[in-house]
Structures are given as C-alpha cells and as structure tokens.
Amino acid sequence: MIVIKHIDNMQQYIKERKHRDITIGFVPTMGYLHKGHASLLEKAREECDYVIASIFVNPLQFGPNEDYDQYPRDFERDKALVNTYGVDAIFVPNKDEMYPTESGCQLTVMRRTDVLCGKKRPGHFDGVVTVLTKLFHIIQPDRVYFGQKDAQQVAIVHDLIEAFNFPIELVACPTVREEDGLAKSSRNVNLSDAERKDAPRLYDQLLTARKAVLTGESVESVKKKLVYSLEGIEHGHLDYAEILSYPELKPIESLDQTIIIAIAYQFEKARLIDNIIIKKSEIDL
Ligand code: PAF
Numbered sequence: 001m002i003v004i005k006h007i008d009n010m011q012q013y014i015k016e017r018k019h020r021d022i023t024i025g026f027v028p029t030m031g032y033l034h035k036g037h038a039s040l041l042e043k044a045r046e047e048c049d050y051v052i053a054s055i056f057v058n059p060l061q062f063g064p065n066e067d068y069d070q071y072p073r074d075f076e077r078d079k080a081l082v083n084t085y086g087v088d089a090i091f092v093p094n095k096d097e098m099y100p101t102e103s104g105c106q107l108t109v110m111r112r113t114d115v116l117c118g119k120k121r122p123g124h125f126d127g128v129v130t131v132l133t134k135l136f137h138i139i140q141p142d143r144v145y146f147g148q149k150d151a152q153q154v155a156i157v158h159d160l161i162e163a164f165n166f167p168i169e170l171v172a173c174p175t176v177r178e179e180d181g182l183a184k185s186s187r188n189v190n191l192s193d194a195e196r197k198d199a200p201r202l203y204d205q206l207l208t209a210r211k212a213v214l215t216g217e218s219v220e221s222v223k224k225k226l227v228y229s230l231e232g233i234e235h236g237h238l239d240y241a242e243i244l245s246y247p248e249l250k251p252i253e254s255l256d257q258t259i260i261i262a263i264a265y266q267f268e269k270a271r272l273i274d275n276i277i278i279k280k281s282e283i284d285l
Contacts, residue, residue, distance in 0.1 A: 061127030
C-alpha cells in the first residue's frame, strides 16, 4: 500500500493506471476508521481492481461551533487498518494541499438541505460536495462507496454525481453496528461512559418506530412517540427526529412510499446520527 500526500502525485498514480481497462473504487473518509469504513473497503476490494481510500478532515463541512478540532485523528492506526483491507493507495492531503488559498469557488447544494442535518448544520453539505468534487476530479473513481448511516449525504451525493455528469457509480452500504445496536461512528470515541450506556437507545427507538410504522400507525403518532422517548434519555439532547420520504426527503402524511426515520442526538462532545429506511415494498406487505 502506498501513502500519497500530494495532489500531483495522486494524479500521476491515477494517470499511470487509468489508461488500462481497470476499475477504481474510492472510499472517501475523514479517518479514525471503524468497522463501518472497513465494510466499505471490503466491498470496494471485492468489486474493483484498485481501491483508494482518502483520509481528510474537511474543514469546509464544519460550522464555526462544531467539532472540527475535536474530531478524532490517528493516522498510524488508520494506516494499519486500511492496509489489512488490501487498499492499494491512501490519499492523505493536508488542509493547505486541498485549500491552498481561500477558495474563489465553492459548490452550493440546491435540494434536500432544508431538513435534517442540512437544516441544523448550514453549509455542511456545500462543504461535503465541494471536497468530493475535488476528490472525484483527482482520483477519477469508477465506483464510490458510502455508508447508509449518512443517508442524507448519500442522497445529496447522488444529486452531485448526476448534476455534474461524473461517470461514477455510487454504492451505498448498510450501517454497521456495535453488538448493542449503536451505529459505528468515529465520533463514538468522544462519548463519556455514561453517554455510551445511553447511546444504544437511539437505535432501540428507531426499531420501535419502524415496528409502529409497519403495523400501520400514523406518521404523526409514530413521530410523537419517537420524540417523546428520545427526549427521555438522561444525557445529551435530541437535535431532531423526522420521518420523511426517501431519497426525496420531503414531509409525508401517508405511508405509501419509501421513507426514512432519521435522528440526530447531541451528547456533550459527540453529535450522533442514525436512521432506518423502510422500503415501500415492506410497508405494502
Ligand atoms: O462522510 C464523511 O466522512 C465525509 O462527509 C466525506 C464524504 C469523507 C467528505 O468529507
């Protein structure tokens, strides 16, 4: 496995391989890797000739009062993990490499950002699509792998790929969980012991909401109970709990479409998100 820090070296690496009939799989990350990332790397390894991961904590997608500085970082640990998954190259640019001057040009997401994390974190998805556009141009992947835990990100990256005609297939992989149901996240390391005990309740409540939806309870009633039970968690506070259409992310009144039940919960030093998607075919049964 090769570690590449500079954009021109990464471009050269791609140039030497891209002229052949090969597929490049790309797993963009912000590091502090966990089993969720590992599942993306495994899938990419299965499906592609070359697998490239990037590790870059992207300042553009963090708001002024968010956890950019506290975001966990451990490159040596990440490098060892990535190596065990047969990755061919990791791209680890620093901030000055990616954003050498204050950018004169940035992308704006026009759809699906007035809800969930887009509403709560203004500018977040503009930062995500801007860095991904740069990474897609540099790495020129054929397939890109994302975790479904970031379901809004997945929907928005679909739009990005379509809007800018990137010849890239987006592969969305299921959320990987701890044994007690907590979704794997780099931010889990910032939970206190007491918060870690509370955290699996997020998924428990999503499962309860899912069951209620499948037994025909109204969206309004399911949402009310979900909010009530999440507000009852001892530590931290609920940021949002929503039931929306997916991938459109529009409000719904009836359950005749694929939906997402999505939550964000703020613990002291870790904001966690999770969701469950219920396909129309499951609701119809
Ligand atoms: O999901 C993430 O870790 C980030 O949003 C991404 C896609 C690597 C862009 O910085």
